[in-house]
Amino acid sequence: MKYNFGAGPCILPQVVFQEAAAGVLDFNGLSILEVSHRHKDFVAVMDEAIALTKEALGVPDGYSVTFVQGGATLGFTIAALNMMRERKTAGYINTGTWATGAIKEAQKVGVDVNVFASSEHKNFTYIPKNYSIPEGLDYLHFTSNNTIYGTQFHAFPSTDLPLVCDMSSDIFSKQINVADFDLIYAGAQKNLGPAGATLYVVKDEVLGKSSSPFLPTYLDLKQHVEKESMMNTPPVFSVYVAMLNLRDLIAHGGVSAMEQRNNAKAALLYDEIDRNSQFKGAVATEDRSKMNATFLLNDETRAADFDALWKGAGIVGLPGHRSVGGYRASLYNALPIESVKVLVDVMKEFERKA
Numbered sequence: 358m359k360y361n362f363g364a365g366p367c368i369l370p371q372v373v374f375q376e377a378a379a380g381v382l383d384f385n386g387l388s389i390l391e392v393s394h395r396h397k398d399f400v401a402v403m404d405e406a407i408a409l410t411k412e413a414l415g416v417p418d419g420y421s422v423t424f425v426q427g428g429a430t431l432g433f434t435i436a437a438l439n440m441m442r443e444r445k446t447a448g449y450i451n452t453g454t455w456a457t458g459a460i461k462e463a464q465k466v467g468v469d470v471n472v473f474a475s476s477e478h479k480n481f482t483y484i485p486k487n488y489s490i491p492e493g494l495d496y497l498h499f500t501s502n503n504t505i506y507g508t509q510f511h512a513f514p515s516t517d518l519p520l521v522c523d524m525s526s527d528i529f530s531k532q533i534n535v536a537d538f539d540l541i542y543a544g545a546q547k548n549l550g551p552a553g554a555t556l557y558v559v560k561d562e563v564l565g566k567s568s569s570p571f572l573p574t575y576l577d578l579k580q581h582v583e584k585e586s587m588m589n590t591p592p593v594f595s596v597y598v599a600m601l602n603l604r605d606l607i608a609h610g611g612v613s614a615m616e617q618r619n620n621a622k623a624a625l626l627y628d629e630i631d632r633n634s635q636f637k638g639a640v641a642t643e644d645r646s647k648m649n650a651t652f653l654l655n656d657e658t659r660a661a662d663f664d665a666l667w668k669g670a671g672i673v674g675l676p677g678h679r680s681v682g683g684y685r686a687s688l689y690n691a692l693p694i695e696s697v698k699v700l701v702d703v704m705k706e707f708e709r710k711a
């Protein structure tokens with residue numbers, strides 16, 4: 358038995374692994390891996406994945422959902438290309454590696470990026486709050502959860518500008534108001550399914566309004582929406598497993614029930630980080646992520662002892678991202694609270710041995 362705290366690709370519900378495995382062997386007589394994406398059986402999977410996404414997120418009328426290959430990294434480019442208007446100027450909040458990546462890709466396709474708020478000067482250990490948003494921007498982009506640093510927006514930027522968000526690592530983890538956004542995107546492999554598909558939730562009004570002189574067909578969200586996510590071969594298996602996972606999410610009470618479970622998991626771990634004399638949190642308390650809890654040892658010389666303890670307990674995926682070090686416990690939807698209890702017990706044992 359392993360307790361997987363990995364940051365992505367990450368744990369999915371065990372029942373989803375079983376159903377996915379069954380589909381590899383037998384999906385209406387073929388393997389899901391060999392079925393034509395144009396076959397009505399797979400078209401039904403795609404339609405259900407889109408419908409369940411709308412149900413789970415409460416996507417209102419006037420919005421479309423589409424799955425595209427290429428990861429959230431391609432989403433950086435797709436967001437910029439689809440949201441740029443005549444001014445070609447956008448505001449970005451820089452809260453970490455992924456936000457920085459989004460900024461760079463926007464600049465590469467000709468957006469004049471105004472980084473009006475950033476926590477870079479403090480190694481991205483907090484979420485900027487008291488900023489003023491400049492005038493004349495085409496859109497505002499931010500990253501709702503900073504997977505690497507372990508910070509999360511607990512209140513979203515308040516603006517009349519079209520709001521664009523990379524929600525890769527906290528989508529489906531808590532209730533959101535989709536109507537606040539013009540575009541949401543999320544790579545599948547953090548809370549949705551295996552890597553391969555990226556989810557886009559887009560306001561229909563924004564489709565077809567790009568000012569870019571170069572908009573490849575594949576990067577035009579209007580095309581993907583009109584072709585019902587079937588412009589070319591979609592990431593069939595990723596969408597299939599995402600659909601199974603969404604069925605499971607909804608069967609267990611949907612996003613609101615998930616949010617309560619996630620709150621309980623995060624509280625259990627952060628309470629221990631704060632109580633335990635051997636550990637400290639890595640980021641500003643009020644900005645702590647409920648998906649990726651980062652923490653540090655007070656005494657770095659004990660690292661080998663702690664590593665031996667958690668590895669011995671069957672925990673995997675606990676080291677922090679290679680760029681920041683320390684520890685990161687990812688508490689994605691499918692991680693059971695029992696796994697958090699195992700980690701907390703290990704932390705207590707480590708304290709006793711100090």
Ligand SMILES: *Cc1c(COP(=O)(O)O)cnc(C)c1O
Pocket residue numbers: 365427428429430431455500502503504523524525526544545547
């Ligand atoms: C993982 C991650 C990405 C990158 O996703 P890929 O699918 O690997 O391109 C981007 N943004 C955030 C917030 C992430 O957590």
